[in-house]
Amino acid sequence: MKDFILKSISFVFHPLIMPLLGVMFYFHKTPRYIPEPLRNAKIFSIVILTIILPILLFFLLKTINKVETIYLKSTKERLIPLLINCVIIVLILLRVLTSNEIIELYFFFLGILCSTMACLIMAIFKVKASIHMIAASGFFMFAIAIGIHFQININGTIALMMIVLGAIATSRLHLKAHSNQELIIGMFTGLFPQLVFMNYWL
Incomplete structure (x- = not known):
């Protein structure tokens, strides 16, 4: 169990x-008025580009024996998926969440791009960081920034995300997918770009 x-x-x-x-x-x-059709279009595009497309590409890579599992256990397995993910995020920044539309989400994804590129560079040098922690901690920092930006109470979200971060770290350690050092590297790789880009929109 x-x-x-x-x-x-x-x-x-x-x-x-x-x-x-x-x-x-x-x-x-957000307290800003954003037309519902625009919201739905953005969400639909993000689902296609960040979930469905990567999954399809994963099965392609698995078919040609470039990856073994969706968790990308080795640094060698990570290279192509991370490079593809960088390209997808650049496409999102150019076509879906441009800087002249929703600036907060633009810099959120710019932070994701920087974290992904950092993870790719580390993988090239055989350094393994927890991608789970990168993604979760990046979202965590973005959520805090949104609370500050719009001056809203998100204490519940912060508490929940701290529990989630702890649960993810525990899970990855239990499954022997990462060491403590790899989890810490992943956490700071996710947090730092979001923290830096807060200065441009907060």
Whole structure:
């Protein structure tokens, strides 16, 4: 039962989900009027580009024996998926969430791009960081920034995300997917770009 719960945590809070959670969190909390058709179009585009497309590309890579599992256990396995993810995020920044539309989400995804590129560079040098922690901590910092930006109480979200971060770290350690050092590297790789880009929109 314990193994099932911890494996489920890694699956439910997979890094592919976090960009969508960030977008939905922003639309839920923003006091600005954003037409519903525009919201739906943005969410639909993010689902296609950050979840469905990567999953399809994963199965393609698996078919040609470039990856083994969706968790990308080795640094070698990570190279192509991370590079593809960088290209997808650049496409989102150019076509879906441009800087002249929703600036908060633009810099959120710019932070994601920087974290992904940092993870790619580390993988090239055989340094493994937890992608789960990168994605979750990036969303965590973005949520805090949104609370400050719009002066709203998100204490519940912060408490929940701290629990989630702890659960993810516990899950990855239990599954022997990462060491403590890799989890810490991942956390700061996700937090730092979001923290830096807060200066441009907060």
